[in-house]
Amino acid sequence: MEYRRILPSRIEDLWALQQLYKAEIGEAAPTDADKARLRDAMVQDRIRFYGAWEGEALMGCCSVTVGFSTFDYGPSGVLEDFYIRPACRHTGVARRLIRLAHEDSGVTTLTVGCAACDLPLYRALGFTLPLGSLLAYE
DSSP states (O other), rough: EEEEEOOOHHHHHHHHHHHHHHHHHOOOOHHHHHHHHHHHHTTTSSSSEEEEEEEEEOOOOEEEEEEEEEEEEEEEEEEEEEEEEEEEEEHHHHHHHHHHHHHHHHHHHEEEOOOOGGGHHHTTTTTOOOOOOOOOOO
């Protein structure tokens, strides 16, 4: 397995995983307009994707959106789009992928928001410092 950043030129590989991810969690499939906005955000470096590759096949991904936090007065990142193909789960791919995302993105703080049922997974992957509750504004 090779771990590296997913460049905008590999949007088709990433898009295939996005489709699988949305289907698995029961969300509507993203549209072509969504794909164009995603590619633009990647080109503008507003979001960085990282992947686990087996040859030419993208087996897992995650994204980091970089901002700034007064938690430690440094660059902070929000982890999203975390998906590992079922065949690669429980093999260490997730742990290595998150480590790459944290190190390569240059953030000092990496946070994740998740459903209560996913807390054990993210804790096992190293997200152990509670920072309160994450809420989204509608």
